[in-house]
Amino acid sequence: MKKIQSWGKFPKTKHSACNFVWRNGMLPQPARDHGTILPFGNGRSYGDSCLNHNETLVLTRKLNHFISFDPSSGILCCESGLLLSEILRLIIPQGWFLPVTPGTKLVTLGGAIANDVHGKNHHNAGTFGCHVIEFELLRSDKGRLICSPRSNKDLFSATIGGLGLTGIITWAKLRLLRISNPxxxxxxxxxxxxxxxxxxxxxxxxxxxxxxxxxxxxxxxxxxxxxxxxxxxxxxPCLDKTPSTPCDKTINFPxxxxxxxxxxxxxxxxxxxxxxxxxxxxxxxxxxxxxxxxxxxxxxxxxxxxxxxxxxxxxxxxxxxxxxxxxxxxxxxxxxxxxxxxxxxxxxxxxxxxxxxxxxxxxxxxxxxxxxxxxxxxxxxxxxxxxxxxxxxxxxxxxxxARMSSCSFQHYFPQWQEFQNYIDPIFSSSFWRRVTGELS
Structure with a gap:
């Protein structure tokens, strides 16, 4: 068992873990009979939605390849394990930016979709999911599905903000935002x-x-x-004076x-x-x-x-x-x-x-x-x-x-029972078991 934590370092958990290396590969199976799996990106979620205590995590960071990018239209297609920082490194020099970004660029594309992240521009751009064109979802019961507002639209809706429970997003296509400079x-x-x-x-x-x-x-x-x-x-586009560009060095909290x-x-x-x-x-x-x-x-x-x-x-x-x-x-x-x-x-x-x-x-x-x-x-x-x-x-x-009661969650999100119909049969998480009262 491996000790893998969320960014908040609570709760403490142990997992079996395996890498998902190729987007065309087979879906990893649970480490034990009748067990469950959950995709895990870069571990920047604060609570237990990215954890699957005593069960299997499928590590997706090796899904880190760009598939296509059209600099004229700003349409990007890439694998789900890429970090937003890696995407920015490609698109900013070509005049594009993320349409919506959370407060850290160290999250994966798949995590941004699964959490339907928001940013400082919700009043005019909505959430990250508003800019997703389509993605491929790998499930244990249905294989590979292309999901979009027109194809498998119910799974498209359930997966955006679905906390990784509906399957593994292998790749995604999204619309970027045009900018003049960084x-x-x-x-x-x-x-x-x-x-x-x-x-x-x-x-x-x-x-x-x-x-x-x-x-x-x-x-x-x-x-x-x-x-x-x-x-x-x-x-x-035209600046009187170009501001300085900071170096990429980080301070380490030791x-x-x-x-x-x-x-x-x-x-x-x-x-x-x-x-x-x-x-x-x-x-x-x-x-x-x-x-x-x-x-x-x-x-x-x-x-x-x-x-x-x-x-x-x-x-x-x-x-x-x-x-x-x-x-x-x-x-x-x-x-x-x-x-x-x-x-x-x-x-x-x-x-x-x-x-x-x-x-x-x-x-x-x-x-x-x-x-x-x-x-x-x-x-x-x-x-x-x-x-x-x-x-x-x-x-x-x-x-x-990492701690709200099942009563509170079900009050906040009465649609949870409808959503439950779209969870992959072998997927689960510590969060989901906690807020729905399922046994570990």
Whole structure:
């Protein structure tokens, strides 16, 4: 058995593992009779949706070949184990960019589809799945299937956001976004409360491709919900001055940090310093795309910051109708608990519908936070946050979850029973068994 972890390093698991080397190869079988398998990309999922405890993981990173690319149309076809970073290395010099990208480029193409990832541009581009043209799905019961909005459309819908449970995506074809250069025009704006955040989001949606906010989750009183709002566009073809291009070197976080370093004082101090780092209320700049989209990718093994016990990432969606009230309740609860987050992100989703049956984004506001795993106190806090989310009519992102109850999941995603019909007979995951009450 091999010790393979998610990026959050919780829960601790053991697996049998095998490589899937060729896209035309046979589907790997479970290591034990009546066992199950699950595809595993680059292990950047935070929770247990990428884990299959005591069962078999099928490692897909060796599916790393480009199949075709048309620089005139921006149509790319490649194997599912390629990282987004590897795709960017090919397409950016030819004037193209990913239509949607999450906060790390170190995820596989297959993982981006299986989690139907979203980015800072949901208000005008939707999710990653909105830009997938077709893919090949390898199943144990039906062999190889080409899935698209016109062919095997039910499996196309179930696989986008389907957490790797419907089969192995061997290759995929997607539409890219045309850009003029690898630079961004960015504006960072300090705001003092949630009302200002919503005003900035509303005013920015039409003129800016990307919007996102860092949030000080330890602020209280009149400062509750304060943060730094960032909005950006890809730079125009002609730049007065070409910004510098950073080197590709990364900083390595060498060891698991001692858990006592992550306490109320250090988190609050970091949040205060980060909020006040900007001397002017608004600051404009031009810069390379990488730090804007992927700030943490420059820190190798940054998850060690949270110690050996790992951390929980909690991302929820709150409908706009109840957004301000529920967010205020959540932020008050977090600030009073003392278990604040260094990395708290607030952004909005539009009503652009994903083709994915189990896709997470819907119209509303989404809050994402990292919490060190301090044991039962953290689980109790997250359960209380779940109650607020449920009462608002919102949901929690399965791709980042490691602990929500089956009751909460089934409330958030009532379509789960329909989705279950499309799961491959020999596929399963730790997450799925947990949220559906299946026995391990």
């Amino acid at each position: 630079f961004m025009e960015i504006e960072n704006i300090q705001y003092t409360n949630l009302n200002e955040f919503f005003d900035l989001s509303h005013d920015s949606n039409d003129d800016y491709t990307y919007t996102v906010s860092w949030l000080d989750c330890m602020a209280k009183g009149k400062s509750l919900g304060r943060g730094i709002f960032s909005r950006a566009n890809h730079a125009a 060891i698991d940090a001692p858990q006592f370093l992550l306490n109320r004082f250090t988190v609050k101090t970091f949040n205060q310093l980060y909020y006040h780092k900007q001397l002017k209320p608004a600051k404009q700049k031009k810069g390379y795309f990488d730090p804007f989209f992927y700030p943490l990718d420059s820190i190798h093994n940054w998850n060690r910051l949270y110690g050996k016990a790992g951390f929980m990432q909690y991302q929820c969606l709150i409908p706009f109708e109840d957004g301000n009230k529920s967010l205020e309740s959540m932020l008050k609860l977090i600030a009073s608990s003392g278990y604040g987050s260094f990395l708290a992100v607030l952004k909005t989703f539009s009503d652009i519908k994903s083709p994915g049956m189990m896709s997470f984004p819907k119209k509303g506001v989404t809050l994402a936070l990292d919490f060190p795993n301090h044991g039962q106190n953290i689980f109790t806090l997250l359960d209380k946050l779940d109650c607020i989310v449920r009462d608002s009519g919102g949901s929690v992102y399965p791709a980042k979850d």
